[in-house]
């Protein structure tokens with residue numbers, strides 16, 4: 001039997017990684033392959049894990065630190081995937097604020113990990129609303145120069161780059177972005193895709209099938225800038241129980257929470273990297289997202305369901321102080337539930353700035369050099 005294919009999909013917060021992971025998992029399963037997914041976050045209660053599980057995928061989660069800083073948690077989670085035997089394909093989604101993943105995850109998997117994996121080329125997905133500003137060197141682009149540094153490092157180490165969300169863009173805007181990528185990061189193949197509509201997805205899958213000299217780019221990373229860039233974001237995960245005497249539209253509540261948060265953050269001029277929420281009730285689920293301060297909230301996966309109870313998970317990555325972030329999320333959840341009217345009970349809430357990344361391994365040389 002051949003070794004499991006390991007596909008890691010990188011990209012900044014809100015770029016479209018989870019949407020791509022779900023589409024890719026479905027694509028492999030339609031070919032009769034078994035698939036296991038590994039999600040990752042700085043803490044527990046991750047919307048992505050809930051959403052991918054609700055969609056019926058087998059998901060292992062590394063929570064509490066990123067793949068790079070807890071490499072052994074990644075490999076032990078990979079080993080727990082699959083029932084009787086290892087899955088044919090393992091798809092991994094790292095934390096969106098991580099970089100240096102080739103040195104800290106890809107090479108250690110190839111060179112140190114004792115269970116052989118067939119590691120696919122590493123693709124990095126770009127959210128145009130975020131990437132275009134940074135690549136145009138616009139003032140104030142990408143939260144801060146340090147966060148923009150992380151975005152640039154993500155592209156620098158990629159085997160290939162994917163411009164996502166082309167369904168929303170003019171051909172000129174896509175070409176402009178591609179040209180800037182080519183000029184600033186020469187030599188990386190650039191794909192154009194909509195993870196949502198599926199346009200360009202076949203070419204993406206084809207690229208992932210390639211074998212060759214991937215994961216070879218040597219990259220300097222200033223861990224001080226990287227750590228400070230990550231720490232500029234307030235990070236919040238929370239799980240809430242909602243109960244109402246009268247049935248309510250679950251999707252309306254999810255969108256209302258996101259809309260109210262967007263308003264609060266814009267009032268205090270705090271830039272949003274990604275807000276996401278999932279509502280779950282007896283096999284039904286809905287997901288709402290906001291991927292920047294300058295776009296509209298959207299219902300990414302509608303539940304189309306009226307409920308009187310739900311479990312709601314909220315994840316926020318916003319350039320603001322964690323104390324303020326926690327206060328605003330608590331107020332917004334209260335207000336959105338009171339408006340139904342429904343009672344809300346926050347069961348868990350973690351809010352912090354990500355700590356300095358300290359990778360378990362950092363291999364700067366390819367095995368062949």
Ligand SMILES: Nc1nc2c(ncn2[C@@H]2O[C@H](COP(=O)(O)OP(=O)(O)O)[C@@H](O)[C@H]2O)c(=O)[nH]1
Nearest residue numbers: 013014015016017018019165194195196289300
């Ligand atoms: N219009 C459009 N929206 C997308 C596309 N890919 C992802 N999204 C939306 O962008 C938001 C963030 O996507 P997600 O996959 O969670 O990003 P991640 O943070 O990188 O995992 C969700 O609302 C998705 O529905 C796309 O190709 N086009």
Ligand SMILES: [Mg+2]
Nearest residue numbers: 017018048093
């Ligand atoms: Mg995700």
